Amino acid sequence: MKRAVISFALLLGTLSGAPALAQAPEPTLSAALQDKTAVGKARLRYWGFDVYDASLWALPGFDISRFENQRFGLELAYLRDFKGADIAERSIDEMKGLTTIEPAQATRWTQAMSNLFPDVKRGDRITGVHVPGSGARFYLNGRLLGEVADDAFSRLFFGIWLSPKTSQPRMRETLIQGIGGTPR
Structure with missing residues (x-):
């Protein structure tokens, strides 16, 4: 399984045109969010249906207006059962709501998420960790699932929750309300 995840990450880095991550991903979520x-x-x-509880993890001084330049984690604690492929499809639809994505790129990202998620x-937790300049690392219930070595993907993926253009502005405001003194 580990070998498959590593092979997938390397293949994805090659397909996306992004360099492979220079630093190996942390094997546990606690290490990644230290x-x-x-x-x-x-x-x-x-x-009317509860879907998930989201938690934003960051260092003090986190600046939401520059979220893509800072390391942080976003945890989704699922309140219902979902297929990984459905999570991937919904994610790409939300990403397309933030900006125009070329069809070939959208296909690659959807496939990457479908293979990864x-x-x-109910009760499972998927946590994404944004690593600026490198991409996104994902953990299921604290254990490494794999990574998408593409900074553009990571910026748009986490923009689903953190971009001012999110489809869920009230959720964004609730997520970032604990951040003091930063522009929204």
């Missing part, structure tokens, strides 16, 4: 604290939590409800059950 020194980070929860700065905000929010629940996503869609058509497992089916989740």
Whole structure:
């Protein structure tokens, strides 16, 4: 399994045109989020259904207006069962709402997420860690799933929750309310 994840990460880095990550990903979430604290939590409800609870983890002084330049984590604690492929499809749709994505790129990113995200059950937690200049690393219940070695992907993926252009502005405000003194 580990070998497959590493091979996938290397292949993805090659396909995206992005360089492979120079630093090996941390094997556990606690190592990846070392020194980070929860700065905000929010629940996503869609058509009256509870979907997940989101938690934003960052260092003190986190500047939301420059989120793409800082290391942070975003945890989604699922309140329902979902197929990994459905999570990937919804994610790419949300990313397309932030900017225009070339169809070939959207296909590559959707495939990468479909291969990476497992089916989740109620209570499972997927945490993404944004590593500026490198991409995104993902953990399931604290254990490394793999990474997408593409900074543009990572910026847009986390923009689903943190961009001012998010489709869920109230959720964004709730997530970032614990960040003091930064422009919104």
